[in-house]
Amino acid sequence: MTKTIIPFGPQHPVLPEPVHLKLTLEDEVITEAIPAIGFVHRGLEKLAEIRDFHQMIYVVERICGICSMIHAMCYCQGIEALMGIEAPPRARFLRVIWSELHRMHSHLLWMGLFADSFGFESLFMQIWKIREKILDIDEATTGNRIIISVNVIGGMRKDLSPEQVNWILSELKDVEKEIKRLETTIMNDYTVKKRTVGKGVLTRKQAYDLGLAGPTLRASGIAQDMRMLGYAAFNEINFEPVVETDGDCYARCRVRFREVLQSIDLIRQAIAKLPDGEVAVKVKGRPDGEIISRVEQPRGEVFYYIKANGKKNLDRLRVRTPTFANVPALLAMLPGMWLSDVPVIVLSIDPCISCTER
Amino acid sequence: MFTMTPTIMRNFVGKRATRRYPYVVRPPFENARGEIYNDILTCTFCGVCAVKCPSQCITVDKKAATWSCNPYACVYCGLCAENCSSGSLQQKRDYRRPVQEKEVIFLRGEIKKEAKE
Amino acid sequence: MIEQVLSISPDNVVGETAKMKVEGYRFVTLSCVEIDETTVDILYHFDRDLQMKHLRLTVPKDRPVPSISPVYFAAFLVENEIQDLFNIRFQGLAIDFDRTLYLEEEVKKTPFCKYVVIKTAPLGEVPGENAS
Numbered sequence: 038m039t040k041t042i043i044p045f046g047p048q049h050p051v052l053p054e055p056v057h058l059k060l061t062l063e064d065e066v067i068t069e070a071i072p073a074i075g076f077v078h079r080g081l082e083k084l085a086e087i088r089d090f091h092q093m094i095y096v097v098e099r100i101c102g103i104c105s106m107i108h109a110m111c112y113c114q115g116i117e118a119l120m121g122i123e124a125p126p127r128a129r130f131l132r133v134i135w136s137e138l139h140r141m142h143s144h145l146l147w148m149g150l151f152a153d154s155f156g157f158e159s160l161f162m163q164i165w166k167i168r169e170k171i172l173d174i175d176e177a178t179t180g181n182r183i184i185i186s187v188n189v190i191g192g193m194r195k196d197l198s199p200e201q202v203n204w205i206l207s208e209l210k211d212v213e214k215e216i217k218r219l220e221t222t223i224m225n226d227y228t229v230k231k232r233t234v235g236k237g238v239l240t241r242k243q244a245y246d247l248g249l250a251g252p253t254l255r256a257s258g259i260a261q262d263m264r265m266l267g268y269a270a271f272n273e274i275n276f277e278p279v280v281e282t283d284g285d286c287y288a289r290c291r292v293r294f295r296e297v298l299q300s301i302d303l304i305r306q307a308i309a310k311l312p313d314g315e316v317a318v319k320v321k322g323r324p325d326g327e328i329i330s331r332v333e334q335p336r337g338e339v340f341y342y343i344k345a346n347g348k349k350n351l352d353r354l355r356v357r358t359p360t361f362a363n364v365p366a367l368l369a370m371l372p373g374m375w376l377s378d379v380p381v382i383v384l385s386i387d388p389c390i391s392c393t394e395r
Numbered sequence: 396m397f398t399m400t401p402t403i404m405r406n407f408v409g410k411r412a413t414r415r416y417p418y419v420v421r422p423p424f425e426n427a428r429g430e431i432y433n434d435i436l437t438c439t440f441c442g443v444c445a446v447k448c449p450s451q452c453i454t455v456d457k458k459a460a461t462w463s464c465n466p467y468a469c470v471y472c473g474l475c476a477e478n479c480s481s482g483s484l485q486q487k488r489d490y491r492r493p494v495q496e497k498e499v500i501f502l503r504g505e506i507k508k509e510a511k512e
Numbered sequence: 513m514i515e516q517v518l519s520i521s522p523d524n525v526v527g528e529t530a531k532m533k534v535e536g537y538r539f540v541t542l543s544c545v546e547i548d549e550t551t552v553d554i555l556y557h558f559d560r561d562l563q564m565k566h567l568r569l570t571v572p573k574d575r576p577v578p579s580i581s582p583v584y585f586a587a588f589l590v591e592n593e594i595q596d597l598f599n600i601r602f603q604g605l606a607i608d609f610d611r612t613l614y615l616e617e618e619v620k621k622t623p624f625c626k627y628v629v630i631k632t633a634p635l636g637e638v639p640g641e642n643a644s
Contacts, residue, residue, distance in 0.1 A: 075614040095449035180428035248539040357541040365586040
């Protein structure tokens, strides 16, 4: 029974972003894991003191590259609630469309990385080929592939023309066909199941006590999704959270796969109900007071605490991203597992470390 | 044993999955946000672009009639071109090509000195 | 404005959070705001069935605060972050990184405090800020 301490990360072929885990092993079985973060800390919350609250939209978008539009949407919704502005109905539906497109591209990116973590590189490439179609939709409608910068306080910067709407619907039909064709490979393959079923199990009580968020929580049987709060036109379309009960890596993969298909359905519903009208209202004045704004990102619940005092710059902007809440789950999931399961388990919480450290 | 054969034949005779860049280049989309450039003859040096820029990469000097931009700090959001009062600041559809030397920080310094008003 | 805020003092922090746990609230996060030169405000956020409840704790900067990581284990990460950025000490942390989570060991300034507090150089700047 030899005891060894192995550092996992910060550079590892399977990790998209640097995180360090100090693993204590006894003969290939892990007994303890201690995380250490801080490799990409950029100090973006402190920038709120020198950039005024309009420019902060673009700073906040760059906290995370993958879920960028949803950060901006949460910030704009918070400031709009503080100043008492209401975004027009067309802008709210457009926010739904673009945020669901972002959710799809984020989950497809994750599925590709997950396949890569157990060595299935050709599946990784095939899934990212599907993701390129969604990025093309983003670029054609907004101008940029990932950091799309369409949110402003009071609405949106860009609008969708009817031809673009029809083109999005036809592209989504292709995407849905491709994803359903890959379903047997991702979900029903014997090798995939052997590497993921029964690994990293979190019971329902553990998941709730650790304060997890997002698909990691929903895969353990708790139906909580911030889209149920009904922000930005989600209370006008049919939406039910996707829940699985097993709590292992396979269940988390299944939740995210079903959420991709659910997002396609949500976009179609939003396009069908898209009202006419303007896309932005004029904004005058400065915010004052405290507000809390919560939105569902692809990885979970993001929490914004904004404090303003009537000046051009905000007093305090505090962002708690979902991966920050999911990292303590690693300490509960890893003990008892083998060393070769560590990449699969770490990736199954969908780590976005640049969000975690801002 | 022959379950993979249809897939193999399909991939053998079908077209490629990737584009043969750099021989085949996809034209940019219509709304794509690329480089910004300023037509210095019509610029009024009002300074709105410098105020609105989120990364503060534009400096405008009204007295000396200069407009300079740091293209390595620019995030290509397009706010400056949207808010330009005289329409001289435009955004191209192509992204900025890579260069080999980054010696000068201001790649485009003073384009032309104009003794306007 | 945020509703449902309860003000507490450093003595009953752990007691109030234990009460929250018994009532079935999920831990969301802590937020720390600097009020003036000598005090900070720490807000504890909890959630149950999409309804939020908050606790507000106002402490002077040099006084250690009892940690809630014995009650909610997941709080250790955010309490370490507040230690790094604001130099508020927590007692009884489950895993204590001792101000090395984000910062290096030789950094003695607090990045977030706007007012001059500690012995070394005035007004901390955050390393890595490259906005021109």
